[in-house]
Amino acid sequence: xxxxxxxxxxxxxxxxxxxxxxxxxxxxxxxxxxxxxxxxxxxxxxxxxxxxxxxxxxxxxxxxxxxxxxxxxxxxxxxxxxxxxxxxxxxxxxxxxxxxxxxxxxxxxxxxxxxxxxxxxxxxxxxxxxxxxxxxxxxxxxxxxxxxxxxxxxxxxxxxxxxxxxxxxxxxxxxxxxxxxxxxxxxxxxxxxxxxxxxxxxxxxxxxxxxxxxxxxxxxxxxxxxxxxxxxxxxxxxxxxxxxxxxxxxxxxxxxxxxxxxxxxxxxxxxxxxxxxxxxxxxxxxxxxxxxxxxxxxxxxxxxxxxxxxxxxxxxxxxxxxxxxxxxxxxxxxx
Numbered sequence: 001x002x003x004x005x006x007x008x009x010x011x012x013x014x015x016x017x018x019x020x021x022x023x024x025x026x027x028x029x030x031x032x033x034x035x036x037x038x039x040x041x042x043x044x045x046x047x048x049x050x051x052x053x054x055x056x057x058x059x060x061x062x063x064x065x066x067x068x069x070x071x072x073x074x075x076x077x078x079x080x081x082x083x084x085x086x087x088x089x090x091x092x093x094x095x096x097x098x099x100x101x102x103x104x105x106x107x108x109x110x111x112x113x114x115x116x117x118x119x120x121x122x123x124x125x126x127x128x129x130x131x132x133x134x135x136x137x138x139x140x141x142x143x144x145x146x147x148x149x150x151x152x153x154x155x156x157x158x159x160x161x162x163x164x165x166x167x168x169x170x171x172x173x174x175x176x177x178x179x180x181x182x183x184x185x186x187x188x189x190x191x192x193x194x195x196x197x198x199x200x201x202x203x204x205x206x207x208x209x210x211x212x213x214x215x216x217x218x219x220x221x222x223x224x225x226x227x228x229x230x231x232x233x234x235x236x237x238x239x240x241x242x243x244x245x246x247x248x249x250x251x252x253x254x255x256x257x258x259x260x261x262x263x264x265x266x267x268x269x270x271x272x273x274x275x276x277x278x279x280x281x282x283x284x285x286x287x288x289x290x291x292x293x294x295x296x297x298x299x300x301x302x303x304x305x306x307x308x309x310x311x312x313x314x315x316x317x318x319x320x321x322x323x324x325x326x327x328x329x330x331x332x333x334x335x
Contacts (some may be wrong), residue, residue: 008084026317030325034332036271049122052117053169055056055130060153060264064204068092068104068174069157073147077165078116084091084167085124089133091171108165111152112141145264145270145277152258152267158204161265164254173297177210177257180293184208188291204260207290209281211248212255212297251278255297262290269333271325276318283326287333 004015046055058065070088085106101107106128108121121135136150148162149251159181255310256278258266265288272280285292325331 013291014249018065026320026324027328030321030328031330033271033321033325035272037269037331037334043197046130046134046136049126050130055134058155058156060155060267062156062258064158064202064260065156066103067158069099069155069160069179070104070106070109070174071151071155072106072150072165073110073111073144073151073159073160073162073230074113074117074121074165075111075147076113076115076117079121080122080166081117084165085120087167088163088171089124089128092215095304104132105156107134107155108133109147110135110137111144111147112138138166142171143277145275145280145317146273148269148277148290149270149273150254152263153251155263158202159262160260162254168299169253169255170298173212173255174257176297177255177293180260180295181206181208181210181257184291184293203241206259207262207265207288208255208259208293209262209266209285210293210295212257212299213248213250214253214295214297214299248282248292250294251282252301253297255299256281262288265290265335271331272322273317275315275320280317280322283322284333288335303311 001010046057048055071091072081072084072088085108088106096102102287106124108124110118110121118135120136121133125135127133135153136152137289138147152160152162159178161177163169163171163174182203183206185203215219262285266281266284269284270280282292284290320333326333
């Protein structure tokens with residue numbers, strides 16, 4: 001009996017030591033990242049591959065110059081990116097041909113790819129001009145969250161849409177998000193039905209966020225997805241609920257639209273660079289009182305996903321950092 005108590009005491013001591021070490025590591029890393037939202041790295045540079053000249057780089061605080069910006073993070077996407085870009089640009093061109101007031105840009109952010117992603121993107125810039133398609137080169141790999149942050153901060157749109165490079169969500173579904181943003185802007189901000197025709201009204205000035213959602217596909221996904229992805233999804237949803245609270249059922253869909261006013265507040269404050277930046281966006285939306293709209297979109301699983309079992313500890317680590325960073329007020333939020 002005495003031996004059992006000794007073993008139990010040793011186990012408890014080990015657990016306490018490990019927990020103390022982990023808590024110290026989390027607090028230390030959260031403190032180290034307290035200024036990660038400051039945009040102090042090298043200013044983004046656009047290069048025109050036709051003239052080889054550098055193009056002035058806009059910033060999120062500048063007035064909008066386009067109606068719609070599409071931000072596509074790309075890491076080793078030389079095979080999936082061309083098809084997604086062809087479909088996206090064809091849609092945008094067809095819409096622009098019908099509506100002369102519809103202006104757009106596609107911003108591809110190469111997140112330190114080791115393959116030919118950069119060349120694929122530059123081929124599209126050459127074909128469609130640097131005014132319509134731009135590429136930002138980050139250098140080394142930072143993570144999807146950082147790539148999207150960089151693209152958002154240097155986009156020109158009144159509305160800014162983030163979407164994945166694999167084309168998993170049908171590009172035409174952006175109209176669902178766009179229409180809901182306009183409808184909610186008229187309703188919630190008392191802009192009236194004539195707002196869209198009012199020259200003084202700009203949707204960019206209304207802080208709103210629309211999140212594409214695959215929640216309606218969850219039952220089917222559970223039956224067809226690999227077991228570890230279902231396990232990851234269920235466990236992640238629980239942790240997200242505890243960390244950021246309720247409000248959005250599908251936090252991880254890579255199809256989200258923001259007005260320029262919302263993007264300015266969110267992406268100048270975001271600190272997480274990889275898996276859980278979506279959750280931080282929800283937390284920040286709640287902090288700023290930015291109305292969030294969740295909208296069902298068409299989605300299909302594309303081969304080549306970078307999510308695996310090793311993603312689980314990384315996600316939990318980032319959620320722990322976010323929780324400690326904001327709850328201790330180490331992570332200051334600027335308006």
